[in-house]
Amino acid sequence: MIIYDKKILDNEILVDEANSLYNGGFINKEQKKFVKNGLPVFKSQDNVLVRTGFFLLGSFLYSSICGAISIVGMHAENAYFDICCYIFAAVGFVGSEFLAKQNYRNHGLDDAFILGAILNIGFAIGITTEGYESVIAFFMAGVSVLMFLRYLHLLSMLVFCLSITAFLFFQMLDFGEIAKAILPFTAMIFAAVFYFSTRKLIDKLTESYYYNGLLLANSFCLVLFYLSCNYLVVRELSAELLGTEVKPGTDIPFAFFFYAFTLIVPVAYLVQALRTKDRIMLWISFLAIGFSIYTIRFYYAVLPMEAALTLGGLVLFAISYFSIRKLKEKESGLTFKPDRINHSDSILNAEALIVASTFGMKPEVKPQDSPMEFGGGGFSGGGSGGSF
Numbered sequence: 001m002i003i004y005d006k007k008i009l010d011n012e013i014l015v016d017e018a019n020s021l022y023n024g025g026f027i028n029k030e031q032k033k034f035v036k037n038g039l040p041v042f043k044s045q046d047n048v049l050v051r052t053g054f055f056l057l058g059s060f061l062y063s064s065i066c067g068a069i070s071i072v073g074m075h076a077e078n079a080y081f082d083i084c085c086y087i088f089a090a091v092g093f094v095g096s097e098f099l100a101k102q103n104y105r106n107h108g109l110d111d112a113f114i115l116g117a118i119l120n121i122g123f124a125i126g127i128t129t130e131g132y133e134s135v136i137a138f139f140m141a142g143v144s145v146l147m148f149l150r151y152l153h154l155l156s157m158l159v160f161c162l163s164i165t166a167f168l169f170f171q172m173l174d175f176g177e178i179a180k181a182i183l184p185f186t187a188m189i190f191a192a193v194f195y196f197s198t199r200k201l202i203d204k205l206t207e208s209y210y211y212n213g214l215l216l217a218n219s220f221c222l223v224l225f226y227l228s229c230n231y232l233v234v235r236e237l238s239a240e241l242l243g244t245e246v247k248p249g250t251d252i253p254f255a256f257f258f259y260a261f262t263l264i265v266p267v268a269y270l271v272q273a274l275r276t277k278d279r280i281m282l283w284i285s286f287l288a289i290g291f292s293i294y295t296i297r298f299y300y301a302v303l304p305m306e307a308a309l310t311l312g313g314l315v316l317f318a319i320s321y322f323s324i325r326k327l328k329e330k331e332s333g334l335t336f337k338p339d340r341i342n343h344s345d346s347i348l349n350a351e352a353l354i355v356a357s358t359f360g361m362k363p364e365v366k367p368q369d370s371p372m373e374f375g376g377g378g379f380s381g382g383g384s385g386g387s388f
Helices: 006-023 029-038 048-076 078-101 109-129 133-151 154-174 177-181 183-203 208-228 231-242 255-276 279-299 305-327 344-359
Strands: none
Touching: 006 029, 006 208, 048 078, 048 109, 078 109, 078 133, 109 133, 109 154, 133 154, 154 177, 154 183, 154 208, 177 183, 177 231, 183 208, 183 231, 208 255, 208 279, 231 255, 231 279, 255 279
16 A cells, blocks of 8 residues: 555664664764665655745646646536546646655655645535535545555645544534534544544554554544533534523533533643653643633633733742752653653664664674684693593
């Protein structure tokens, strides 16, 4: 399914490990450069601004090709309008294949054609179905996951997560008022099932090529799970979808559950992140705690904004100060000392892989026996044989 040469994918992993070792101070700049120059890798861009520039250039190229096709096809008038987006999507697929064959990956040019193909599929299905949202989301989810599996494109995995969530959302809206009322609980269950499914796939993963995409989907599930039953989100969606008007002295149904969910889930994320040393979950927990505070303050402003910000800053300063004091001397586990490398448990394996790949080292060969024998009492000294 993957279009790229797996040997080059392995080389890319080795180069990434070399960068990690360099950032950790285990190898010098010359060694990193030697590894990078000695291994053929993809044509890619790590600089976000440069990659964005190539993406804009690729979008211009893509639109120019589609514009040239449209000049010819406009003579067919309405018939061409019905199929033009399918043709544009085909251009995106062909362009993605061509760039992949030329070893373009995460470059910017390939992003334009891959995302353009997915977007045009959505437009094409929308024109065919006259804007049926569920069908559009379903086909976009299917195409985006195929693009990820073939091109290992992380943005395609993000589009898949958003599309499959939108598909669930629109399907629930089509089922009537009862489905709208239980939408938060449905989204929560969906996020939980999706989370454990992706976690299981990660644990059973034999090839690391799909790891980043599955990790992205797994992190998306954490965000979706929290937002699904956040009090602010549920209350505002209830007003938008069900026309629920919360009068003074009243509240939405199951308000106590949504309040508890809004406060408990971020803390649970934080505890689990500290226990498992999960950096991504830790950042998500911080964002969730901040949004929970905003949620409560959005409806219940106990203090003026200036006093609330000052008090919050003092609390955060106190937590940071005492945490640093407690953790600054720890050498392992949860510590305040800077990480020399993100994956410290794989340093030896990464170093061995880099050396083996660069120098073409072979497994150790048993050396020949030394001609000088010991223990029998030869000329090298007395032994059990009794001779000298």
